[in-house]
Amino acid sequence: MTKHDIEKSSVEAVPPQQAYGYTNGSSAPRAPRPTTIGNPGTLGLFSFASTTFILSMFNISTRSITHPNVVVGMAIFCGGLVQLLAGMWEFPRGNVFGATENLRKARDKFRGALRQTRFMDDHGCRCAKVFPSARPSIPFSSYGAFWMSYATILIPGSGILAAFDKKSELQSALGIYLVCWCMVTFFLGFASLGKHVGFILLFGFLGVTYACLAAGEFKAHAGATKAGGVLGVITAFIAYYIGLAELLASEQHPVIRLPLGLIHPKQD
Secondary structure (H helix, E strand, O other): OOOOOOOOOOOOOOOHHHHOOEOOOOOOEOOOOOOOOOOOHHHHHHHHHHHHHHHHHHHOOHHHOOOOOOHHHHHHHHHHHHHHHHHHHHOOOOOOOOOOHHHHHHHHHHHOOEEEEEEEOOOOOEEEEEEEOOOOOOHHHHHHHHHHHHHHHHOHHHOOHHHOOOHHHHHHHHHHHHHHHHHHHHHHHHHHHHOEHHHHHHHHHHHHHHHHHHHHHHHOOHHHHHHHHHHHHHHHHHHHHHHHHHHHHOOOOOOOOOOOOEOOOOOO
């Protein structure tokens, strides 16, 4: 038998500190290895675009469709749940608008957004920590909540629609609901001004879409609702484009790279 035979070799006892990752007899464990989280941006953008496209086609009255209730399932699971998950997965990435790793690195290069510092953890271990300068807000989670809330309004069992005796009162309530999301969209659009042209166009068209739909509810004007539907279709294709651009940018050898108009701020 060789000395490496497991049946003949001796078993060496190690202290508990060493077994659990403690070194040199100290109470400080080794720094945890960094983990990599895949980019969920394309998932969120495609989900948003698909749900927006379907509802917008209904708002245009495509093939004489006047009731949007078919979009309920799509709004709950695709536009709602999937976007909410994509937003939650963006938090540990430190991403605001779901840009790809390549776009994020380019942005950080010109902005100096990430400042790596040293800090002492609770066990006295020196580790690296990264502080992003971007604001920690995730549009995916917000619009995921929007789609879930909109689907809840359309579900008959919720009793929301049945609670309004007058149609004009319901339209006013829906108009206020859409105005609220119009404001949220323009706030997010303002925050996207330093990112790239794609997101500026996305939030710009989406904000105007909400405004047209709100006007259609307040004034009971079918033309405004159809205009919102047309703008919604354009918004959906912009989201599709950004999602595809991010998907291709995440590949090592993409067949093509789609430009997004990355904005490089002036250096101080």
